[in-house]
Amino acid sequence: MKLIVDGHEAYAYTGGKPFDPALPCVVLIHGALNDHSVWTLLARWCAHHGYGVLAVDLPGHGRSAGLPLTRVEAIAAWLHRLLDVAGAQQATLVGHSMGSLIALEAAARASTLVMVGTAYPMKVSEALLATAREQPEAAMAMVTAFSHSLASAKPGYPGPGAWLRGGSMALMRRLQARQTAVNLFENDFQVCDRYTGGEAAAARVSCPVHFILGALDQMTSPKQNAVLGALLKPRVHTVPAGHALMAEAPDAVLAALRQALPAPGTPT
Amino acid sequence: MLSRQHSTQSPRLHPIENTMPGFDTLALHAGAVPDPGTGARATPLHLSTSFVFDNAEHAASLFNMERSGHVYSRLSNPTTAVFEERMAALDGGVGAIATASGQAALHLAIATLMGAGGHIVASTALYGGSHNLLHYTLRRFGIETTFVNPRDLDAWRAAIRPETRLLFGESLGNPGLDVLDIPAVSALAHDAGLPLLVDATFTTPYLQRPAELGADLVYHSATKFLCGHGTVVGGVLVDAGRFDWQVAHDASGRFATLCEPYDGFHGMVFAEESTVGAFLLRARREGLRDFGACMSPHTAWLMLQGLETLPLRMARHVANAQAVAEFLAAQPQVAGVSYPGLESHPDHALAQRLLPRGAGAVFSFDLKGSREQGRAFIESLKLFSHLANVGDAKSLVIHPASTTHFRMDDAALRQAGIGPGTIRLSIGLEDPADLIDDLKRALKAAAKSEPTA
Numbered sequence: 001m002k003l004i005v006d007g008h009e010a011y012a013y014t015g016g017k018p019f020d021p022a023l024p025c026v027v028l029i030h031g032a033l034n035d036h037s038v039w040t041l042l043a044r045w046c047a048h049h050g051y052g053v054l055a056v057d058l059p060g061h062g063r064s065a066g067l068p069l070t071r072v073e074a075i076a077a078w079l080h081r082l083l084d085v086a087g088a089q090q091a092t093l094v095g096h097s098m099g100s101l102i103a104l105e106a107a108a109r110a111s112t113l114v115m116v117g118t119a120y121p122m123k124v125s126e127a128l129l130a131t132a133r134e135q136p137e138a139a140m141a142m143v144t145a146f147s148h149s150l151a152s153a154k155p156g157y158p159g160p161g162a163w164l165r166g167g168s169m170a171l172m173r174r175l176q177a178r179q180t181a182v183n184l185f186e187n188d189f190q191v192c193d194r195y196t197g198g199e200a201a202a203a204r205v206s207c208p209v210h211f212i213l214g215a216l217d218q219m220t221s222p223k224q225n226a227v228l229g230a231l232l233k234p235r236v237h238t239v240p241a242g243h244a245l246m247a248e249a250p251d252a253v254l255a256a257l258r259q260a261l262p263a264p265g266t267p268t
Numbered sequence: 269m270l271s272r273q274h275s276t277q278s279p280r281l282h283p284i285e286n287t288m289p290g291f292d293t294l295a296l297h298a299g300a301v302p303d304p305g306t307g308a309r310a311t312p313l314h315l316s317t318s319f320v321f322d323n324a325e326h327a328a329s330l331f332n333m334e335r336s337g338h339v340y341s342r343l344s345n346p347t348t349a350v351f352e353e354r355m356a357a358l359d360g361g362v363g364a365i366a367t368a369s370g371q372a373a374l375h376l377a378i379a380t381l382m383g384a385g386g387h388i389v390a391s392t393a394l395y396g397g398s399h400n401l402l403h404y405t406l407r408r409f410g411i412e413t414t415f416v417n418p419r420d421l422d423a424w425r426a427a428i429r430p431e432t433r434l435l436f437g438e439s440l441g442n443p444g445l446d447v448l449d450i451p452a453v454s455a456l457a458h459d460a461g462l463p464l465l466v467d468a469t470f471t472t473p474y475l476q477r478p479a480e481l482g483a484d485l486v487y488h489s490a491t492k493f494l495c496g497h498g499t500v501v502g503g504v505l506v507d508a509g510r511f512d513w514q515v516a517h518d519a520s521g522r523f524a525t526l527c528e529p530y531d532g533f534h535g536m537v538f539a540e541e542s543t544v545g546a547f548l549l550r551a552r553r554e555g556l557r558d559f560g561a562c563m564s565p566h567t568a569w570l571m572l573q574g575l576e577t578l579p580l581r582m583a584r585h586v587a588n589a590q591a592v593a594e595f596l597a598a599q600p601q602v603a604g605v606s607y608p609g610l611e612s613h614p615d616h617a618l619a620q621r622l623l624p625r626g627a628g629a630v631f632s633f634d635l636k637g638s639r640e641q642g643r644a645f646i647e648s649l650k651l652f653s654h655l656a657n658v659g660d661a662k663s664l665v666i667h668p669a670s671t672t673h674f675r676m677d678d679a680a681l682r683q684a685g686i687g688p689g690t691i692r693l694s695i696g697l698e699d700p701a702d703l704i705d706d707l708k709r710a711l712k713a714a715a716k717s718e719p720t721a
Binding site: 045 | 297300334335336356361362363366509515536540541543
């Protein structure tokens with residue numbers, strides 16, 4: 001669905017059913033140089049099991065217009081305005097990687113916070129930042145290699161016959177090509193790298209928190225969660241996958257997410 | 269309730285290194301790991317039509333694309349999926365669909381993008397079966413094709429109409445091995461907001477990855493070099509994931525099958541469902557579902573056996589082909605050899621640039637003389653098998669004038685680029701000296717059968 005937020009068209013994939021604000025809302029927030037399509041299986045499951053789903057494209061990403069925002073805080077504020085427009089007061093906020101920091105920062109509106117493939121601080125090495133700036137295609141190959149930890153993850157995402165590394169490369173290429181005003185890859189890495197508000201945001205969180213982590217994650221290692229873990233006291237679900245865990249272990253991520261979701265509603 | 273392997277957590281994770289594996293490694297490993305249930309190192313052959321559901325909710329969510337998994341082997345199968353993944357990896361795509369034949373792959377590509385009223389611009393240098401489909405059969409279903417000389421970029425451009433949905437050519441064309449200038453043709457396709465489909469049967473991803481040169485969709489008759497042993501018929505269609513259907517549709521309205529709600533799957537808009545995999549989603553969810561030209565898992569298993577040695581075989585195929593082409597080019601009885609690996613071929617320079625590992629192992633040459641001499645030549649060959657196929661490990665030969673094109677008179681043959689003495693060879697993996705000896709013997713026999721013209 002298309003919404004107007006801050007004067008720009010914002011896109012949210014609703015899981016194959018029209019968004020119903022009367023249902024418990026699930027917001028899915030993608031990571032760096034990604035879009036809503038990393039969530040489609042989970043979004044469809046939620047939409048067909050009694051939830052109103054908004055798998056957003058962040059500003060300047062994919063189908064959402066405008067320039068990409070440069071700080072986690074600004075994106076979280078944008079997300080609040082998007083929820084206002086959609087008519088959702090509260091939501092289960094689910095974020096992957098960069099999106100997990102946005103969910104954390106936006107948690108004032110969260111009934112449950114789910115941080116997927118997360119780490120804090122989410123520092124990006126100077127080498128990777130420079131590569132993203134100067135040779136984005138090479139950086140995409142590096143991120144694709146680091147994000148996939150299984151030789152061959154089954155049953156495949158979005159379905160059998162998909163080559164996950166190829167899909168990851170193609171998605172990053174597409175998003176980078178669609179955003180012609182700035183280097184989106186570098187922008188998103190900077191968003192992750194410069195975020196220092198994690199402790200303060202965590203201190204404000206009062207809702208239940210779940211971490212869904214890839215046991216083999218090489219981008220945001222489960223070991224990098226001590227700070228937030230101590231503050232948020234999350235329930236931790238570890239799935240057998242790397243950083244691209246929604247693609248490498250879709251069933252295991254769904255099983256974990258189901259434990260985090262509130263009771264479903266009855267469609268109106 | 270029995271729980272299926274893919275819906276439970278595997279005890280063996282098989283983590284990989286932090287680099288994208290190289291081509292030869294992908295040919296052996298992409299899409300497969302030792303079977304978690306049994307430890308079997310070879311990919312198991314899952315000869316099963318269907319796959320049990322954990323429960324009713326699981327069943328419904330699989331049907332509704334809320335989960336990934338196998339339901340019924342017309343749509344997907346665990347063995348076939350390994351072959352699909354491996355081909356997507358080798359071709360640099362986002363995924364692939366295995367089909368009953370190369371023809372089925374071509375039909376699936378077209379049927380996914382258009383219906384009656386659609387239009388294709390295609391190279392004239394096509395396999396006869398593809399030409400039949402486009403020129404006769406699809407015309408009956410309301411899909412028109414304009415054929416253009418693949419070397420004439422202006423002709424490609426001029427043939428594009430508002431209803432055009434696809435440009436199509438072969439990486440190495442039939443029968444003269446015209447080298448498709450994929451960077452140039454894809455650039456003009458993209459300028460017009462159209463995708464380029466390439467039949468890469470003669471090249472395989474070992475010799476050329478069309479997606480990296482600008483092609484958007486690639487298909488193979490996997491029957492040939494991918495299988496490699498002349499055992500099974502199959503095809504595979506790979507999506508490079510690079511064509512932005514939505515942007516093209518917003519500009520032209522051409523790609524409604526991917527960018528507008530599809531009534532046949534609950535109003536799904538495939539381009540929203542998958543940013544880079546929309547084409548394959550529709551091709552599987554509609555084309556495989558409804559036309560049903562799927563690959564048998566048994567075939568996929570044999571294809572996987574073939575792919576394991578693809579790099580080794582292709583290197584030998586092209587080395588042998590070059591040696592045989594050079595030998596034939598030096599024979600006084602031979603009027604010409606049409607092989608881009610030879611300087612005499614009009615696309616030699618293009619082949620050096622686009623096919624640096626070799627220009628394939630199927631080519632034609634012209635024997636001076638009559639149809640009778642062509643026949644005598646073929647009948648005298650001992651190692652080359654006389655049959656209608658290419659891409660076998662064994663060397664093959666056919667004489668179009670007395671077989672595939674026997675109804676044509678000499679004038680009609682000339683128009684098709686075939687002479688009465690045109691012989692097509694598919695060079696196999698034998699010792700090249702033995703192949704050359706066999707050809708020498710047959711040339712002598714042809715000379716004796718009737719004086720050369």
